[in-house]
Amino acid sequence: MEDYILQVENLRKWYPIRRGFLASLLSKEELYIKAVDGVSFKVRRKEIFGLIGESGCGKTTLGKTVIRLYEPTAGKILFNGVELTALNQKELKEMRKKMQIIYQDPYESLNPRMSIYDIVSEPLKVHKITDDPAEEEEIVRTTLERVELRPAEDFMYRYPHELSGGQRQRVAIARAIVLNPIFLVADEPVSMLDVSIRSGILRLMLDLREKYNITYLFITHDLAIARNIADRGMIMYLGKMAELGTMDQIVENPQHPYTKALIAAVPVPDPTAERTKVVIGGEVPSPVNPPPGCRFRKRCPHAMEICGKKDPEPVEVEKGHYVACFLYA
């Protein structure tokens, strides 16, 4: 049997839209932003699973909901054998030692008034890991060394503004791994960094996975990065899964019309590469009360009558490769 660390089933995150008093009297209909609308997937232990999509597709909401930073509207989240949606706050806090998050922007996610030592040791204090200051310092030191901020003494008592973007992101990673988690949500961890710095951070993440058996949920809009770091991934469109499979399956043998359009649109850093651009028109529509049926159909070159009537269910087109599209139903 496969060893899954995370099994998400039919997960929903809807945000109600607040309206004025009069508007709410005049119409009974509740409006929702359906940021995540019925998504299911499984993540294997020690894999890097990419959540890929354009802005507004719900990838960040999904990433934060699976670790219950956002409360799900409906659905199940089985994490490491425990149903997360059933936990109370106290049990959830205990569980948080195992699952952590790295944010996109290391210029925003670190408190400028806290020293690197305070930032990295804060999770230890919150979870009351140790009473012994010497032990705490030792944990912070080894954690900073694990993220290659060496020698740790040079960094501990400095403040975020004294560090470069790449070093800050390493501090954010240190803070995330200081409790020895088994699962990390990485929300666009390199998109704010320069190209020459990016690969260093990605390599560090791969290295931490090997040494400490960490599983990553890697959220990105960049298919080229996903291709190069993730094992498997899911392409999302407007809160739904479009396609799921290994990165090779998705990139080399895309099936969903949206995935095809997305891959055709990715610029390739090779001026001699063949350019067969079938660029689709339009932009991602609003996720407020989307009409029934496939959400991509208004932009889809293959839209059929059925696409407007029902939601497409995921179909397995080859082993482990799922597509939610009526072309394959």
Added chain:
Amino acid sequence: MPLLSVENLKAYFFTMKGPVKAVDDVTFSLERGDVLGLAGESGCGKTTTALAILKLLPEPGRIVNGRIIFDGMDLVKLSEEEMRRKVRWKRISLIFQGAMNALNPVFKVGDQIAEAIMLHEDVTKEEALERAAELFEMIGIEKSMINRYPFELSGGMRQRAMIAMALACRPDLVISDEPTTALDVIVQAQVLKLMTKLKDELNLSFIVITHDLSVIAEVCNKVAIMYAGKLAEIGDVVTIFKKPMHPYTQGLIGAFPSVKEKKELISIPGYPPDLLNPPKGCRFHPRCKYAMDICKKEEPEMKIIEGHRVACHLY
């Protein structure tokens, strides 16, 4: 004669701590119809170069040396008044970084474009608005949208509107600073396609400033790689991507992921230098794996090798 030739340009910011040498002795030229990509990481001086060409450097920045010959005129010698009347927008226009948010939210987009036209040409408001509508049609947005406010347009449409505004006075050269950075992939592809189409139809030249090498591979025919205020390497796009000679260019291309292949991503060790106090000799030497003694002492000269120019002591 090239359309634009930048010779030994130096643009410094005179801060309280001393001069920041943001652009230090940069030389390149551009023919009519060229699309030149100016690439490099944050802080390498690519935006400063663009602003210096238009003489729009913010305080305390100044051009301290060099010539910017555009169509026979030395822009460095022109007065502010002459720049505004003769050059900016009419001959050289600029698409700003974060163009999506560069529109004024309280004016209709058509009025904003018409304003740019009326400032530079002797036309009535009706004529200007009509031209704005034509521009919208050219960039693939419905004419009636000129009566909308920016918030009613999507991100991609706003970016197109900024392109329309840059083309309003029929310039010869358009400088675009990170034209697609904030856009989604599919919209980015639409905008890049539009830029290429406009270039062919209107015989425009472009300078595209970006950190994204894949954007350069898509639209440019020439590339200049900048590092810490200096040009590292310049040449035609195929040569630079296929046979990069400068170790920095090699590192940058090696670090750039492609959706087409899975490769080991190589990072460049260290961090870009502080331009208040750049390293002696070659500015890249502390991060360069081929660094020799001479690199620490002498600045490398630009040399012409196999059709492109490179500043490195290896050659």
